[in-house]
Amino acid sequence: MTAAARAAGGGRARADPALAFTVALLWIAIGLFVLYPIAMLLARVFVDHGHFTLGGVAALVTDRNQVAAFRNSLVLGALVGLAGTLAGFGFALAATRCRLAPWLVRAIDVAVLLPLVSPPFTTAIGYVFSFGPRGLITYDLLGIGNASVYGLTSTMTAEAITYFPIAYLTLRPMLAAIDSNIEGMARSLGASRLHVFRTVTLPLCTPGLANAFLLLFAASLADFATPLILAGNTFPVLPTQAYLQITGLFDLRGGAALSFALLVPALAVFLAQRFWVGRRAFVTITGKGAGQAPFDSFSPPARAVLCGACLALTLFVVYLYALLAYASLVTAFGANETLTLRHYRVVFSEGLRVLGDTLIIAAFATPLGGLYGVLVGYLVAKVRFRGRIAMEIASMINYALPGTIVGIAYLIAFNDPPIAITGTALIIVACYVFRYGATGIRTTVALLAQVDRSLEEASQGLGASGATTFRRITLPLVMPAFLAALGVMFIRSMTAISATIFVVSIGWTLVTVKILENMTELELGVAAAFSVVVVVLVFVVVFAIGRLLRLARAPGAPAVAGMLSA
Amino acid sequence: MSGSAKPQAIGVSVEGVTRRFAHAVKGDVFAARDVTLDVAPGEFLTLLGPSGCGKTTTLRMIAGFEAPDAGRIAFGGQDVTRLPANQRGIGFVFQNYALFPHLSVAGNVAYGLRVRRVAEGEIATAVRDVLALVGLAGYESQFPAQMSGGEQQRVALARAIVIRPRVLLFDEPLSNLDARLRVDMREEIRALQRRLAITAIYVTHDQEEAMAVSDRIAVMSGGTIVQTGSAEDLYHRPATPFVASFIGRANLVPATIVATAGDRVTVEALGRRFGIDAGTRAWRAGDSARLIVRPEAVTLARPGEPGALQGTVAARAFLGEKIDYAIDCAGVRLQAVRYNAGPGDLLAPGATVALTLADDALAIVADAGMGVSR
Numbered sequence: 009m010t011a012a013a014r015a016a017g018g019g020r021a022r023a024d025p026a027l028a029f030t031v032a033l034l035w036i037a038i039g040l041f042v043l044y045p046i047a048m049l050l051a052r053v054f055v056d057h058g059h060f061t062l063g064g065v066a067a068l069v070t071d072r073n074q075v076a077a078f079r080n081s082l083v084l085g086a087l088v089g090l091a092g093t094l095a096g097f098g099f100a101l102a103a104t105r106c107r108l109a110p111w112l113v114r115a116i117d118v119a120v121l122l123p124l125v126s127p128p129f130t131t132a133i134g135y136v137f138s139f140g141p142r143g144l145i146t147y148d149l150l151g152i153g154n155a156s157v158y159g160l161t162s163t164m165t166a167e168a169i170t171y172f173p174i175a176y177l178t179l180r181p182m183l184a185a186i187d188s189n190i191e192g193m194a195r196s197l198g199a200s201r202l203h204v205f206r207t208v209t210l211p212l213c214t215p216g217l218a219n220a221f222l223l224l225f226a227a228s229l230a231d232f233a234t235p236l237i238l239a240g241n242t243f244p245v246l247p248t249q250a251y252l253q254i255t256g257l258f259d260l261r262g263g264a265a266l267s268f269a270l271l272v273p274a275l276a277v278f279l280a281q282r283f284w285v286g287r288r289a290f291v292t293i294t295g296k297g298a299g300q301a302p303f304d305s306f307s308p309p310a311r312a313v314l315c316g317a318c319l320a321l322t323l324f325v326v327y328l329y330a331l332l333a334y335a336s337l338v339t340a341f342g343a344n345e346t347l348t349l350r351h352y353r354v355v356f357s358e359g360l361r362v363l364g365d366t367l368i369i370a371a372f373a374t375p376l377g378g379l380y381g382v383l384v385g386y387l388v389a390k391v392r393f394r395g396r397i398a399m400e401i402a403s404m405i406n407y408a409l410p411g412t413i414v415g416i417a418y419l420i421a422f423n424d425p426p427i428a429i430t431g432t433a434l435i436i437v438a439c440y441v442f443r444y445g446a447t448g449i450r451t452t453v454a455l456l457a458q459v460d461r462s463l464e465e466a467s468q469g470l471g472a473s474g475a476t477t478f479r480r481i482t483l484p485l486v487m488p489a490f491l492a493a494l495g496v497m498f499i500r501s502m503t504a505i506s507a508t509i510f511v512v513s514i515g516w517t518l519v520t521v522k523i524l525e526n527m528t529e530l531e532l533g534v535a536a537a538f539s540v541v542v543v544v545l546v547f548v549v550v551f552a553i554g555r556l557l558r559l560a561r562a563p564g565a566p567a568v569a570g571m572l573s574a
Numbered sequence: 575m576s577g578s579a580k581p582q583a584i585g586v587s588v589e590g591v592t593r594r595f596a597h598a599v600k601g602d603v604f605a606a607r608d609v610t611l612d613v614a615p616g617e618f619l620t621l622l623g624p625s626g627c628g629k630t631t632t633l634r635m636i637a638g639f640e641a642p643d644a645g646r647i648a649f650g651g652q653d654v655t656r657l658p659a660n661q662r663g664i665g666f667v668f669q670n671y672a673l674f675p676h677l678s679v680a681g682n683v684a685y686g687l688r689v690r691r692v693a694e695g696e697i698a699t700a701v702r703d704v705l706a707l708v709g710l711a712g713y714e715s716q717f718p719a720q721m722s723g724g725e726q727q728r729v730a731l732a733r734a735i736v737i738r739p740r741v742l743l744f745d746e747p748l749s750n751l752d753a754r755l756r757v758d759m760r761e762e763i764r765a766l767q768r769r770l771a772i773t774a775i776y777v778t779h780d781q782e783e784a785m786a787v788s789d790r791i792a793v794m795s796g797g798t799i800v801q802t803g804s805a806e807d808l809y810h811r812p813a814t815p816f817v818a819s820f821i822g823r824a825n826l827v828p829a830t831i832v833a834t835a836g837d838r839v840t841v842e843a844l845g846r847r848f849g850i851d852a853g854t855r856a857w858r859a860g861d862s863a864r865l866i867v868r869p870e871a872v873t874l875a876r877p878g879e880p881g882a883l884q885g886t887v888a889a890r891a892f893l894g895e896k897i898d899y900a901i902d903c904a905g906v907r908l909q910a911v912r913y914n915a916g917p918g919d920l921l922a923p924g925a926t927v928a929l930t931l932a933d934d935a936l937a938i939v940a941d942a943g944m945g946v947s948r
Contacts, residue, residue: 462672465639468659469666470686470737480685484676 031393034384038402040427041442045417046405052264052420068265077244078269081229084164084245085273088228089221091168095321096175096220097213102318103176104183105305119322122329124173125546127503127520129233130539132166133527134328136237137335137536142342144331158240167234169325171227175220182216183209191305201307209305222281229274230410232506233520237527246270247412247506254510260420267413278408329543336536351537359522359538366519369433370501373440377497380441381448382490388449389456390482400449406439407446411506414443419510431513439507444500448493455489456482488557495553499546583615583771584650584740586636591645593631605631607797609645613775618767620776622784623794624820629777630745632794636775637743638662649740660689662741665734665772669746671726673718679705679729680714686737704736707766724755731763735770742767744776748783760787781821785809793817809868811853815939818866825872825908829865829938831857841865841938844883844904850936862941871935872910874899874921875928882928887921897921903929 054060068074099120103113123131138145140157191204199207232247239245246266254263306314335341339348355363387393388400406414418439422429429435459482467477505520512521519542526535588611597603606628613619621629634640636647638659647655654662674682680701687697705711708728718726727747734742744763748756764787767774778784784791785805792802793816801813805821812818815826829843839852843865857863875882885903899910899921910929914920921927 460670460672462668462670463674465637465659466666466668466672466674466733467685467689468639469637469664469743470689470733471660471663472685472689473660476689481674 027391027393030383031387031395031399034380034387034399035395037380038399038442041438042402042405044427045414045421046409048421049264049267049413049417052261053268065265065268067262068269073244074249074266074269077246077249077266080160080243081246081270082273084160084167084235085225085228087160087164088167088171089225091164092172092224093175093217093220095168095172096177096224097179097217098314099172099176099318099321100179100183101305102315103180106311106315108315116318116322119326120173120176122325122543123170124177125499125503125550126329126543127233127523127539128170128231128505129237129520129524129527130332130543131170131325131328132234132237133523133532133535133539134332135162135166137331137341137532138328140342144342156240158238159243160239163235163238163243163245166238167228167231168224169321169328170231170234171224174223174227178220178223179213179216182213186212201305201310205305219281222277226274226277226281226410229270229277230412230506232412232509233524236524247410250412250416251509254416254419260416263416264420267410267416270410271413274408274410274413332536333540336533336540338533341532341536351533352541354534355537355541359519359534362517362519362522363541365433365516366502369436369440369516369518370498372433373437373444373501374494374497376437377441377445378448378490378494380445381493381497382452382486384445385449385452385489386456386482386486389453403442403449404446406443411443411504411508412510414439415507415510418507422511430511431515433516435511436508436516436518439511440497440501440504443507444497444504445493447496448489451489451492452486455486459485491553491556495550498549502542502546583773585615585617586613586650586741586773586775587611587646587648588632588636589646589648591632591635591642591647593628593635593640594643604628604797606635606642609794609797609799611792611799611802613773615650615773616771618764618774618776618787618789620778620784620788620791621794622778622781622791622820624779627794628797629779629794631797633743633745633775633777636741637664637666663737663739665737665739665742667727667730667734667742667744667747669749671718671730671750673726673729673733675718677717678714679710679716679718679721682718682729683733683736685733690737700736704732707735708732708762723751724759727751727759731766735766735772739772742772742774744774744778746778747776748778749780756783757786763787785821791821793820795820810935811851811937812866812939813854815864815866815941818864818937818939823869823909825865825867825869825906826939827865827867827906827908828941829863831859831861831863831938833859839938844906846883848931848933848936850933850938853938855938855940857938863938864941866937866939867908867931868935869898869909869911871932872901872908873930873932874901874910874912875930877926877928879928879930882930885927885929887923887925887927889923890921892920901927901929 053065054062056063068078099116102108103116108116136157137143139162143157186209191208230247232251235243235245235248236251239248246269250263250266250270253259253266336351337347337349338345339350384399384403388396388403418435419430421427422435429438463481463485464477467481468474472480503520505518505524508518509521509524512518519538523535523538523542526532526538588609591606591609592604593606595603595605609628609632611619611632621632623629631640635642638654638657638661642655645655646653649662674685677685683701683704684697687700692700701714702711705713708731710725710728710732713721713725713729718729721729727750730747747763748759751759760783763776776784776787788805790802790804791808793800793808795816801808801817803811808817808821812821812824815824818824818826827843829841831839832842832847833840834852834857837852838849839857840847840849841863842848848865877884883903885901885908888900888902888907890900891898894914896911896913897920899912901908901910908929912919
């Protein structure tokens with residue numbers, strides 16, 4: 009950004025009433041749906057009858073169960089971070105350094121994206137089908153009658169499988185961007201492959217690995233559905249404890265305090281990622297790619313081991329989903345395995361209203377969230393106005409915080425006047441727009457950073473006014489970000505649960521919540537059928553948007569799946 | 575487009591234009607400081623200088639992409655200082671071409687015409703004509719990403735000239751091309767500018783490119799224009815040591831003014847006296863100065879030449895068609911260049927040689943060191 013852009017932008021901001029109006033409108037919206045709920049949450053924790061109190065927090069610290077939940081959450085997050093980063097790095101190495109056939113890489117891509125675009129507990133359900141008391145492996149194969157699937161190991165494994173694609177998606181472009189000549193150079197100086205890997209590749213990747221670890225840690229910390237299904241009674245974690253506190257004991261203050269306990273590590277991770285990892289990046293991802301044939305990084309045996317491990321994990325993911333599909337097609341998985349469509353009949357009769365509700369909410373949240381993301385992204389990236397950085401930070405809050413916190417904050421803020429919207433569709437739509445619209449902001453900012461200012465100057469030099477330039481040049485270039493943001497909004501609207509489980513009502517409920525209900529009522533077949541329907545719907549939309557992105561022909565088009573990991 | 579009537583070319587005048595930037599370490603930095611220029615109608619003027627000399631900033635202010643802090647810019651007598659870029663009627667060719675990636679070649683070229691609401695039929699004709707003019711006939715439906723650097727450059731050029739700009743501005747347009755293509759393209763740009771008779775201002779850091787295309791060159795350094803003139807003027811009569819060494823190679827030999835007489839001065843250097851043109855500066859006897867000796871103005875001969883200076887060959891670099899010599903002479907190391915007349919003509923290091931300097935190829939500049947404010 010030069011002084012020219014600053015001057016032009018600043019001038020526009022002061023002179024343009026339409027812009028001032030847009031900025032004011034966005035501030036009101038962000039204030040209402042981001043800042044206000046968080047403030048109300050903090051007030052609920054720290055204010056009692058108009059007085060500051062530490063009672064809520066003190067109650068936590070003294071309750072052994074809650075302290076255990078806090079510790080469990082951290083342990084689980086660290087383990088998931090380690091396991092997921094390791095798996096993601098392995099996949100990224102296989103994809104970029106093993107000269108696999110392109111079709112094989114694409115097939116692996118599709119398979120590992122399954123967990124990422126499914127509802128977050130799908131892996132957990134598949135896991136139960138495989139390792140539960142009536143699981144295919146535990147019961148049918150090993151003959152163990154009452155296998156205990158619940159606890160740390162299962163939760164950790166299911167979460168690692170669910171979230172390792174995030175590590176893969178962030179590490180792969182990084183490895184691809186490392187000029188393989190650097191590795192070739194080290195090799196030519198006489199270093200063995202292992203030595204090159206240890207002294208060149210790995211150090212260059214360290215910031216990326218740290219970043220992936222933090223992303224996975226945060227994802228695990230925020231994950232609500234997997235522990236609800238797999239953690240069991242002996243392994244409480246913060247999000248589930250907060251949920252039970254509120255829905256089971258109707259203790260809003262206790263739930264708020266628990267979610268506040270969640271906020272502390274979440275914030276620490278966010279800050280570490282932003283200010284520590286961000287400054288240590290050696291590899292700049294330009295999107296251009298290094299271009300040359302990859303250097304032979306692995307000896308044949310090492311390559312075989314790595315690719316074999318990745319293939320095994322890929323097959324395991326596919327196996328879990330296949331199990332899910334199978335369970336949706338039999339009468340009672342593990343007991344009566346006659347093929348039937350009755351679960352789907354339930355989905356498309358009794359379940360139709362839930363599907364309809366979800367789709368209606370998605371239909372509103374998707375365009376609104378996409379528009380919000382691109383608008384804020386454009387303003388933040390291209391226009392200088394007062395409070396620009398504050399707006400950028402504020403718009404990220406709901407996204408950076410674990411969904412449990414956001415959900416409880418919405419519940420507290422919007423239950424009572426002045427803004428009582430609990431029980432309406434509006435609260436769910438708002439929750440999605442201000443939480444997941446943030447991915448659109450990030451993509452737009454990233455895309456606009458790649459658009460050289462000379463493009464807009466060229467347009468201006470050819471006689472186009474600011475408005476024409478925006479319409480003819482900037483808008484088409486931002487189109488891919490908008491499309492991708494629509495994709496993310498739709499996927500999240502169909503699959504999210506951690507925040508929205510607190511704001512659904514008898515009037516408006518969601519497929520994901522319904523699936524959890526079915527799980528707890530042991531209607532496993534119906535839960536599986538619902539999951540399959542959601543996965544298929546989401547895949548169709550991701551595919552369609554991928555097609556549209558290719559048609560848009562613009563450079564730097566972000567992939568929808570890539571944005572899910574951002 | 576070549577068949578239609580040419581618009582009257584206009585002059586560009588830049589008066590006392592200044593642009594400051596706030597720099598985190600250095601405080602206020604002048605990107606351009608009191609820059610004054612007059613470009614005649616139809617003239618091809620080049621702003622030449624090293625990186626950071628302010629040439630691009632000056633060009634961007636002429637284009638209207640940046641506003642000057644002080645000074646005035648006029649196109650054909652009309653003050654455009656406060657006019658936005660889109661109302662100045664300029665054609666701008668960017669270093670990175672700045673082609674719109676989402677538009678085809680035809681879409682890129684037609685862009686300025688569409689903005690001007692030219693009828694679609696006319697646009698199609700104009701696009702076809704201008705693409706033929708830059709040698710890209712039939713490329714209409716290609717996209718920028720599918721084209722080579724040279725082709726992209728031609729599209730950028732076509733896009734700039736199709737709107738019949740009043741002034742054509744180039745910001746290092748050839749620096750992303752390979753050496754061979756650069757030479758071809760600069761000749762094409764020059765021919766096109768002559769044919770369309772558009773006033774052109776061109777920014778480059780390549781002195782050879784500047785000399786090849788320009789009617790006049792303005793040499794910039796440290797945000798100011800150091801000297802303006804034709805390539806010959808600048809080469810033969812540099813105003814400062816900086817110009818002398820930036821344009822071509824030069825020996826800057828310490829010298830003292832011995833006497834002045836009208837536009838001639840007598841200087842003493844290398845233990846000899848030379849009578850040379852005084853240039854624009856008023857000299858007084860006793861002034862210390864630098865004698866500019868171009869390497870090709872040093873004639874080398876076998877020792878014994880009457881009236882010649884004596885020197886010793888310190889080093890040589892064999893370049894095929896010519897040989898670069900470093901000669902020590904009267905305590906000064908001189909660069910000299912000699913065309914290769916055959917293997918028997920080479921001078922070995924350590925050999926004693928006779929040097930003669932052609933008086934009319936010498937110039938004198940003030941002994942201000944290279945000290946141009948940065």
